[in-house]
């Protein structure tokens with residue numbers, strides 16, 4: 001019987017396994033160095049904040065895997081020998097495969113900062129990171145301050161987590177405004193204020209120089225590059241992005257860029273080896289999408305697609321229109337299509353912000369044709385399927401702004417702002 005081996009028990013690897021089982025009787029093994037069972041990485045923060053226990057983050061009961069004949073193996077794959085179709089583990093044992101799926105996810109970036117490997121210095125990615133955070137920032141007032149380095153989605157999550165335990169947080173952000181490489185100015189500036197309103201000591205335009213060691217190899221302070229200031233702390237969160245976790249593949253002969261290079265069928269340069277999820281890098285970007293997309297739903301989509309190919313129905317990966325969502329403390333953020341922080345030469349934005357400074361909308365459209373290109377919403381929850389349809393139907397800005405209530409998740413709530421949004425739109429005189 002053909003043996004499908006999947007390295008990685010995250011959303012992409014586990015989706016592949018489940019769908020191969022639905023479609024076939026193949027032998028399936030899922031390997032993970034991290035945990036025995038699949039859990040929801042996006043829920044890590046809720047464990048620390050006390051809303052959930054680790055057990056609650058497992059989407060399937062532990063008996064699910066045996067019942068569905070999906071074998072689980074705990075271990076770290078050290079090498080892939082594609083000539084012999086064999087894996088070697090750090091413990092020295094080996095495993096043969098007929099087809100191999102690389103679904104190894106990401107790792108937190110570290111840029112060679114002095115002190116980055118001290119105790120109490122960590123990213124926020126794995127279950128092990130969560131356990132370390134519990135050790136160095138426990139819920140008993142012994143952690144006097146945390147410093148977070150790197151302002152993105154994970155950095156702000158970590159800031160929220162720590163502040164729920166009343167741990168003072170200093171947040172070093174290299175950019176002059178929070179996440180302004182992704183968000184247009186008005187939104188980014190609104191978030192600067194929101195973060196400060198949550199008593200986070202936000203330091204914009206500041207970089208980490210080094211982390212100083214105290215007793216027992218534990219971090220005791222962070223030095224700021226720009227000012228030389230020493231910030232005493234008990235824990236340092238490194239959240240300056242993630243990158244594919246592929247160091248173990250360097251000598252494998254599998255083509256690597258920043259991630260594992262794949263074509264539209266998620267195939268690598270080596271026959272019978274595929275890559276999916278955070279670690280996969282498209283040779284050619286699909287439409288406007290990035291070649292590597294480290295988000296949950298794309299991992300799931302790639303897993304579903306690849307299962308078809310492996311089971312004899314070759315299927316191209318077609319992710320459709322880009323969307324994403326996140327939370328910045330109390331503000332929910334959603335994005336559909338593309339709203340670029342640095343506007344493309346063809347792009348114009350309509351921006352509306354509520355006077356309470358926690359809600360805003362930015363719609364991007366083509367300056368000549370008025371074609372709707374994308375929307376960002378903050379503090380107002382929208383319906384994915386509506387924007388997806390409007391992007392496919394190639395609607396214009398006028399249509400989108402006049403029909404926003406249709407896209408709103410809570411039309412009663414939206415009615416409160418509708419007239420303001422429309423009058424702002426008319427003021428900006430962008431009607432077609």
Ligand SMILES: Cc1cc2nc3c(=O)[nH]c(=O)nc-3n(C[C@H](O)[C@H](O)[C@H](O)COP(=O)(O)OP(=O)(O)OC[C@H]3O[C@@H](n4cnc5c(N)ncnc54)[C@H](O)[C@@H]3O)c2cc1C
Pocket residue numbers: 007008009010011012013031032033034035041042043044045075076077078103104105106124125126154157245248276277278279293294295296297299325326
């Ligand atoms: C704190 C946090 C919050 C997030 N929130 C969101 C969100 O709200 N929305 C969203 O869309 N995305 C979010 N993401 C991103 C999302 O979780 C990831 O895109 C997704 O989990 C990636 O899934 P994956 O299957 O590609 O890899 P992973 O989930 O990383 O799984 C890969 C697994 O492979 C294992 N592995 C790696 N190398 C080896 C090896 N050599 N041998 C054995 N095992 C190995 C790893 O230990 C890991 O368990 C968040 C991420 C984090 C860290």
